[in-house]
Amino acid sequence: MTSFPGASRTPRILVLGIGNLLWADEGFGVRCVEALIMNRRFPKNVTLLDGGTQGLYLLPQVQEADALLVFDAVDYGDPPGTLREITGDEVPRFMGVKKMSLHQTGFQEVLSAAELTGKFPEKLVLVGVQPENLEDFGGSLSAVVREKVPEAIECALRWLAQWGAPGEEVIGENPADPLSMTAYEAGRPARSLAWREGDARFVNLLCEQGED
Helix, strand or coil: CCCCCCCCCCCCEEEEEECCCCEHHHHHHHHHHHHHHHHEECCCCEEEEEEECCHHHHHHHHHHCCEEEEEEECCCCCCCCCEEEEEHHHHHHCCCCCCCCCCCCCHHHHHHHHHHCCCCCCEEEEEEECCCCCCCECCCCCHHHHCCHHHHHHHHHHHHHHCCCCCEECCCCCCCCCCCHHHHHHHCCCCCCCCCCCCHHHHHHHHHHHHC
């Protein structure tokens, strides 16, 4: 078990999934945390958090953590679906595929802010996947990224066990979650019924204007 130097209390562990469920492989981090929430139970010092795209709103949670494990879709330039495990000082260089808007703060900036305030996790791990598709608006994870979720979960469980917080497998059914991947897939219209690369009405209008 990893020790936390100078700790006179039980270390606080934060498992954070970041990304956007509505932007295809950008939802990888959130789906990983969802899988942990649905299938594992952890000691009270472990917090599982869907961080979405909250940016600097996540700063207080990061500042309070002694150990931080982050799931995210990260652009390494690797083949799609490649899973990487990055630790310590190497993490800030890799965080965040891209900003989905000018108002979305990258998570590397959250880490920088935490470091500037002198409240930075002693242990830091990033479990990241190379995305295949980020342009399927409203789409779910691509097949090559989806199949990496179990491997990412196993990686996280190894770290959590090393930090003294092994997860206990949940036996039995969990409450239905309307945002779960199963429910999301069931309610998502087929590509033939919904234009997922933008608003078809707007795109068609531009095409018509271009022809004039």
